[in-house]
Amino acid sequence: MTASAPAVGAVTAVRDAVVVPTLQPGRGPVRAATYLSADPAHVLWGRLPCATDAPVLTVDPGTEVTIDTVSHEGLLEDQGRDPVAFFARHGVDPGDVLADGIALAASDRPRDPHDDGPHVVTGPIAVRGALPGDVLTMTVVEVVPRVGYGVVSNRHGRGALPGELPEGPETVSVFTRLRADGPGSYTLSMPRGAGERTVEFPADPFLGIMGVATATDERAHSVPPGPHGGNVDIRLLTPGAALHLPVQVPGALAYVGDPHFAQGDGEVALTAVEGSLRATIRFDVVPAAVATERFGELTGPLVETPTHLVPTGLDEDLDEAVRACVRNAIALLTARYGFDRAHALAYLSAATDFDISQVVDRVKGVHARIRIAEIA
Template sequence: MQHSLALHPGQGPIRSATYLPADPSAVLWGRLPCATDSPVLTIDAGTEVTIDTISHEGVLEDQGRDPVAFFGGFGVRREDVLLDAIALAASDRPRDPTIDGPHVVTGPIHVRGAVPGDLLAITVLETLPRVPYGVVSNRHGRGALPGEYPLDAGTVSVFAAVDGEHGTLPRVLGGAHSVRFPLAPFLGIMGVAVAGGSRPHSVPPGAHGGNIDINLLTVGSTLYLPVQVAGALAYVGDPHFAQGDGEVALTAMEASLRATLRFDVLSEADALEQFGRQVGPLAETADLLIPTGLSPDLDEAVQNCVRAAIGLLQARYGMDAAHAYAYLSAATDFNISQVVDLVKGAHARIRKGDFHD
């Protein structure tokens, strides 16, 4: 067998002493964890965990549920198809494609000491591509132009190769020329379990996080999520190599990642002091505070984002609401996270450097 270019389970670099592979017993497919789910891993707050994630592209029913054959059709060698993706596709892991989502999520992870009212902080320390390729898909009834694309019947899956720190895909089917774009790997899904005994669908994001698809959540970023159940029951998935704001075709460059994350807990008192009362996901990078807004209506998603940003500026920097509103209009970009996940998302880019006295 030739040397594999893939990071199969347990092989290659594993940064953390705590490692969670994505074998079928450690993932959910199409649904997100709820309070009654049992953790697949229990850790102390502050622990770093290296987690394998599996892209749903190549394992779905409309792609044959046979990743070896699917990726082989694009010239990928069998040894470069992930063994855990093959195992998942061949498993009896429950998923009903008529009512469940497509995403594979690894977890849940119980974080000791996390209780409702706290914020769970998930910091991205490393994202390693597990394969040298990805897929961008468009399906009927989905995407920003559901009545116009795909042009023909069936699912369109565009293969994208990795070329160093860039992705490439053909400009036209069968053409010799390609388009090249930078890679910026991140996890589209990071979340906490919801209260109760019903698992949420994997597609729409919410206060629990989930499929928020914010492309700023690359290495060095932190996502804060309001804890809903004891232990938080965190999970991750929907790995991307690259995504534009909006994710208009339905998916971006979907491809499996090995991510190392640190899980911290902010007490309710500390969270209120630093961020105010947050009712949904909030992100942070070295330079930015990134409040979010979610709604099935894009206008309402932006409005919710503006409200979250005003509250954040009041709590963090002592601004009054009128001046916070004025500052946001003068100095802050509001971006569309995605428009394809049933619940649409917006996020703001507040520069922390503007508030250094």
């Protein structure tokens, strides 16, 4: 592919506007005692770990790990596979482009742009004692932006309006600026179109990809989510939230990636505001017998926030994804809170919102928000 023309929404004089410090590998605040960089040796690009992959890190249950993640925007072939040049068109100083992203783009790490996904995932991380049948709980402790800018891209044949947008021949990549308003509080500024007018909205950073290895000999594509988690794109996975996943292989072989600064439910353009993050995750193992009492027969991703239980449904057909989410919500209410199926369905209809996580990842995602205070 050839490099695209200067992207829509290019912002000038960015080096004067960026107030979020650039967190180069190993520099700046690292919350946990255990740190995993996004060095090319520690990541996969476009694929997810499987049963035959060796861990790049092994930890005990209960361990917090600070993990660097790298956004794929600026690294891809339709953007020139040269992040320094790509971001320079938006006024970003070379020193504010992440060294690990530069190294990955210049590396020989295998990625087929036609057959593989775009996402960079850090890992896998083995958790000692995790066995198939157990549940791995990945709790988000902290997420910190590594750069002061992000990108939203719309590519041909992708997104919610394929064949309609983008309107020209090139990928459209809209550049956004990130402003720190205080500890853990950020605002994004996005162009409205040509000219200087912008729109500002809150940033709410989270990891789009959190998952465990599949029990296969081949690596799964990074785009469609599944029972392994992966590209679930659920924006509720902010600090304090946890993702529960059924373990498929010994050690679980967990990973994270697809860092976002913000996303609306649906993610209709194709991407959210893609921006690299430094995330601290705690890894816990729930034994199979305890997991059954707590979650029922968990067959896929389950999010838990301080206020909500969030079962999910995944399918290529959005209608089927909704049905799967309803069934999983019923199973959770009957197993954990003693509802019968009829009353579980009635409660879900009366008091629970079912939201579209995303419609752009081949497999559509739906998640339900069940208020814990009402049923505990």
